[in-house]
Amino acid sequence: MKLLAVGSMAYDAIETPFGKTDKILGGAASYIGLAASVMKVDVSLVTVVGEDFHREYLEMFERKNINIEGVEIVKGGKSFFWSGKYSLDLNTRDTLITEVNVLADFDPKIPPHGSESEVLLLGNLDPKVQLSVLHKMKKRPKLVILDTMNFWMNSTWDSLMKVIAETDVITINDEEARQLSREYSLIKAAKKIHAMGPKYVIIKKGEHGAILFYKDEIFALPALPLEEVFDPTGAGDAFAGGFAAYLTKTEDLSFENMKKAIVVGSAMASRTVEKFGTKSIENYTNEELKERIKQFQGLTAFESLTV
Amino acid sequence: MKLLAVGSMAYDAIETPFGKTDKILGGAASYIGLAASVMKVDVSLVTVVGEDFHREYLEMFERKNINIEGVEIVKGGKSFFWSGKYSLDLNTRDTLITEVNVLADFDPKIPPHGSESEVLLLGNLDPKVQLSVLHKMKKRPKLVILDTMNFWMNSTWDSLMKVIAETDVITINDEEARQLSREYSLIKAAKKIHAMGPKYVIIKKGEHGAILFYKDEIFALPALPLEEVFDPTGAGDAFAGGFAAYLTKTEDLSFENMKKAIVVGSAMASRTVEKFGTKSIENYTNEELKERIKQFQGLTAFESLTV
Numbered sequence: 281m282k283l284l285a286v287g288s289m290a291y292d293a294i295e296t297p298f299g300k301t302d303k304i305l306g307g308a309a310s311y312i313g314l315a316a317s318v319m320k321v322d323v324s325l326v327t328v329v330g331e332d333f334h335r336e337y338l339e340m341f342e343r344k345n346i347n348i349e350g351v352e353i354v355k356g357g358k359s360f361f362w363s364g365k366y367s368l369d370l371n372t373r374d375t376l377i378t379e380v381n382v383l384a385d386f387d388p389k390i391p392p393h394g395s396e397s398e399v400l401l402l403g404n405l406d407p408k409v410q411l412s413v414l415h416k417m418k419k420r421p422k423l424v425i426l427d428t429m430n431f432w433m434n435s436t437w438d439s440l441m442k443v444i445a446e447t448d449v450i451t452i453n454d455e456e457a458r459q460l461s462r463e464y465s466l467i468k469a470a471k472k473i474h475a476m477g478p479k480y481v482i483i484k485k486g487e488h489g490a491i492l493f494y495k496d497e498i499f500a501l502p503a504l505p506l507e508e509v510f511d512p513t514g515a516g517d518a519f520a521g522g523f524a525a526y527l528t529k530t531e532d533l534s535f536e537n538m539k540k541a542i543v544v545g546s547a548m549a550s551r552t553v554e555k556f557g558t559k560s561i562e563n564y565t566n567e568e569l570k571e572r573i574k575q576f577q578g579l580t581a582f583e584s585l586t587v
Numbered sequence: 588m589k590l591l592a593v594g595s596m597a598y599d600a601i602e603t604p605f606g607k608t609d610k611i612l613g614g615a616a617s618y619i620g621l622a623a624s625v626m627k628v629d630v631s632l633v634t635v636v637g638e639d640f641h642r643e644y645l646e647m648f649e650r651k652n653i654n655i656e657g658v659e660i661v662k663g664g665k666s667f668f669w670s671g672k673y674s675l676d677l678n679t680r681d682t683l684i685t686e687v688n689v690l691a692d693f694d695p696k697i698p699p700h701g702s703e704s705e706v707l708l709l710g711n712l713d714p715k716v717q718l719s720v721l722h723k724m725k726k727r728p729k730l731v732i733l734d735t736m737n738f739w740m741n742s743t744w745d746s747l748m749k750v751i752a753e754t755d756v757i758t759i760n761d762e763e764a765r766q767l768s769r770e771y772s773l774i775k776a777a778k779k780i781h782a783m784g785p786k787y788v789i790i791k792k793g794e795h796g797a798i799l800f801y802k803d804e805i806f807a808l809p810a811l812p813l814e815e816v817f818d819p820t821g822a823g824d825a826f827a828g829g830f831a832a833y834l835t836k837t838e839d840l841s842f843e844n845m846k847k848a849i850v851v852g853s854a855m856a857s858r859t860v861e862k863f864g865t866k867s868i869e870n871y872t873n874e875e876l877k878e879r880i881k882q883f884q885g886l887t888a889f890e891s892l893t894v
Contacts, residue, residue, distance in 0.1 A: 319894050369771060464676055467814045488795035489809060500886050502796060502807035507774045526894065540892040569894055579807050580887055585847040587626050587833065587876055 283528040284394035284421070285312045286326040286413045287403025287517065288383060289333070289351065290360035292557060293376075296511050297368050304557040305337050306362060308403035308427070309351075311514040314561045315521030315548045317344040318569050321529045324394030326350035326413060328386045330357035340562070349391035357382040370512050371486070390416045398422045398531075401524040402447070403517060407432055407439040414446055423533050425449040426478070427520040430456050441476065449480040449538075451520050457483050466491065467498075480538060482523070484516055484549075490542055492535075499539045504550045504575055511556045515549040518561055522548030547572040590835040591701035591728070592619045593633040593720045594710025594824065595690060596640070596658065597667035599864060600683075603818050604675050611864040612644050613669060615710035615734070616658075618821040621868045622828030622855045624651040625876050628836045631701030633657035633720060635693045637664035647869070656698035664689040677819050678793070697723045705729045705838075708831040709754070710824060714739055714746040721753055730840050732756040733785070734827040737763050748783065756787040756845075758827050764790050773798065774805075787845060789830070791823055791856075797849055799842075806846045811857045811882055818863045822856040825868055829855030854879040 292306030309327040316323035324347035331353060341348050363377035386409055400421040402410035407428065414424060426447040432440050433456065444450060450473060458464055461472035470481040470493035481493040487509075489502040523545035527533055530540075547569055554560045599613030616634040623630035631654035638660060648655050670684035693716055707728040709717035714735065721731060733754040739747050740763065751757060757780060765771055768779035777788040777800035788800040794816075796809040830852035834840055837847075854876055861867045 465812075465814055465816070467812050485795065488792065489807075491809070491812060498812055498886055499889070500796075500809035500812065501889075502798070502809050505772075505774050505798060505805055505807065507772055509772070526892075529894070536890065539889040543889060543892065544894060566894060573892060573894065577891060579805055580889075582806070582808075582846040582850060582887075583843065584884060585833075585850060585880060587836070587851060587873060587880065 281399055281528045281531050282394060282397040283316055283321055283323045283399045283401060283524055284326065284390070284397035284417075285309060285316070285323060285401040285403050285521065285524065286388055286410065287312055287405050288360050289325070289327040289329050290362055292513060293361075293363040294511055294513050294556060295365040296370065297366070298510055299556070301556050303361065306513065306557060307360065308405065308517040310558055311517035311552065311561065312401060312403050312521030312524070313341055313346040314344070314558055315518045316525035316528075317346050318548070318561070318564045318566060319525050319529050320345070320566070321525040323347065323525065324350055324391050324397065326388050326390060326394070328352040328354060328382050330354055330359040330382045333359045347391060347393050349393055350389060352389060354382045364513070366512065370509055388413045388416065399524055399528045400424045401520060402426045402443065403520065404429055407436055407443045411439065411443040411446070414443070423448050423527060425451065425520065425524050427451045427516065428456075430459055433459055445477040447478045449482065450478040451482040451484060451516070451523070453484045453486065453516070457481070467493075482542065484519060486512070486515070490519070490546060492538060492542055494535045494538070497535065499542065501542050501546055501576070502580060503546060504572070504579060506550060506553070509553045512553050513557060514561070515552045518548040518552040519545040543573055543576050547576060588706055588835045588838050589701060589704040590623055590628055590630045590706045590708060590831055591633065591697070591704035592616060592623070592630060592708040592710055592828070592831065593695055593717065594619055594712050595667050596632070596634040596636050597669055599820060600668075600670040601818055601820055601863060602672040603677065604673070605817055606863070608863050610668065613820065613864060614667065615712065615824040617865055618824035618859065618868065619708060619710050619828030619831070620648055620653040621651070621865055622825045623832035623835075624653050625855070625868070625871045625873060626832050626836050627652070627873070628832040630654065630832065631657055631698050631704065633695050633697060633701070635659040635661060635689050637661055637666040637689045640666045654698065654700050656700055657696060659696060661689045671820070673819065677816055695720045695723065706831055706835045707731050708827060709733045709750065710827060711736055714743050714750040718746065718750040718753070721750070730755050730834060732758065732827065732831050734758045734823065735763075737766055740766055752784040754785045756789065757785040758789040758791060758823070758830070760791045760793065760823070764788070774800075789849065791826060793819070793822070797826070797853060799845060799849055801842045801845070804842065806849065808849050808853055808883070809887060810853060811879070811886060813857060813861065816860045819860050820864060821868075822859045825855040825859040826852040850880055850883050854883060
């Protein structure tokens with residue numbers, strides 16, 4: 281199978297208690313592409329950048345066999361720029377600067393190579409753009425995965441509802457699930473979100489792991505406890521990218537396989553936060569990913585018991 | 588094996604967003620005894636109550652084969668009374684009233700039946716009392732488990748350090764682990780707590796589950812997502828009680844078996860929060876406990892995978 285992903289490609293400037301960066305590579309599409317490339321999945325990215333976007337970033341994607349035919353470069357345009365500062369415990373962040381730039385008028389173009397992809401990942405982005413990508417596909421993909429965030433709930437509710445209605449899997453964090461459903465209990469929240477469209481609801485809880493809801497079934501995976509968390513930026517994108525890439529690679533869209541895809545997504549996210557920006561996921565080898573997946577198995581397994 | 592547990596036995600008056608109670612049965616020892624009785628473990632309680640303490644509570648313990656020889660009844664004394672009000676999301680609570688009463692001068696007496704218990708659970712209580720129980724045992728138990736909370740860190744630091752130093756297993760919540768260790772990362776926190784004495788460190792994270800640290804190994808269990816949480820009171824005590832009782836019953840104090848004991852503790856805690864006070868754990872049958880343990884197995888299991 282093939283994976284097509286849409287999302288931002290951007291410059292980020294990040295400040296955490298451990299340091300700060302100048303403008304570095306950022307954006308949902310970047311993290312998704314890099315996560316998929318660790319598993320050598322056939323992935324195409326759809327996004328837009330300005331003429332100011334570093335050529336070497338695009339070359340890196342090409343070197344990693346990430347298809348970037350769908351990355352539009354706007355002549356004279358400036359790339360999306362986000363700057364943020366994290367709190368001491370890294371659990372909250374303030375946005376310092378958002379320059380939407382070329383993303384404001386983004387009209388996504390589906391590259392020929394990816395136009396018949398079986399798995400479509402609508403990475404975090406304006407829901408109108410997400411919907412337009414879905415409708416431009418040659419045929420409806422076998423699986424449509426949506427990643428979104430509170431910003432879109434606050435600013436583009438109606439468009440968000442439209443794209444959610446056409447989605448098979450949604451990934452959001454626990455606060456966002458509560459905001460979207462107006463339910464505190466995550467079980468009740470998931471039920472309400474199921475009713476909006478997605479058969480599969482994945483709730484990301486950062487350092488507390490992730491939960492997958494499907495019909496009356498629930499799968500929960502703790503996060504890998506980490507000695508150091510350096511920069512949470514992109515963890516959610518890398519999670520979604522790893523999740524989608526594993527399903528694409530294994531060509532199995534069952535609930536049982538989605539559990540494993542959540543392990544892969546978590547193994548991507550836990551690696552991503554260990555360095556600033558895309559640095560650690562850029563250098564993630566397939567062997568290291570395998571090793572981390574083993575750690576998740578060791579972390580969670582217990583023998584059956586009776587009382 | 589036998590289990591001996593010390594802790595408060597008290598009246599609680601609880602207010603949650605879902606209702607409020609008059610004075611009902613409360614206290615760490617009550618929850619621990621009830622949890623152990625679900626598994627028919629030989630358990631003795633050490634605590635003190637006033638003459639005002641309802642006779643039917645003591646009769647209930649006896650009916651459930653919970654040994655209460657070690658429950659001192661102070662003539663003319665009043666039982667410990669705690670009243671608290673939970674926030675809307677149940678994640679924080681304010682103490683409205685604390686009347687220490689007979690607990691102020693509590694000099695614990697070890698009942699003959701429990702004096703050679705192999706497992707000792709020092710339930711949440713003044714660390715000076717916890718230490719005195721440990722020192723009054725005929726011989727040092729094979730396993731000493733300590734449950735404590737931030738209140739004792741704030742008010743009796745030195746005594747707490749002394750009892751922690753003689754403990755094999757400590758159970759505390761994530762905030763308390765951070766306070767105790769002055770480390771934000773739970774891995775670093777656990778290392779510092781190991782250095783204080785306990786070989787096993789269990790960090791309870793409420794709705795996010797629990798983590799067990801032992802040497803360089805980590806086991807993490809998510810909590811069972813619940814449709815309704817009614818009253819979190821006693822969940823930590825029931826967790827500790829279920830954990831200790833499972834180890835006592837299986838007579839296996841290995842790390843592998845502790846993983847299973849955490850599943851049992853979590854199955855106790857998840858049941859406890861479904862009704863006010865001790866009500867749901869009082870009526871917990873062994874069959875229902877078995878069923879809930881199966882739910883934990885279904886919740887967390889995934890097949891092995893490669894990428």
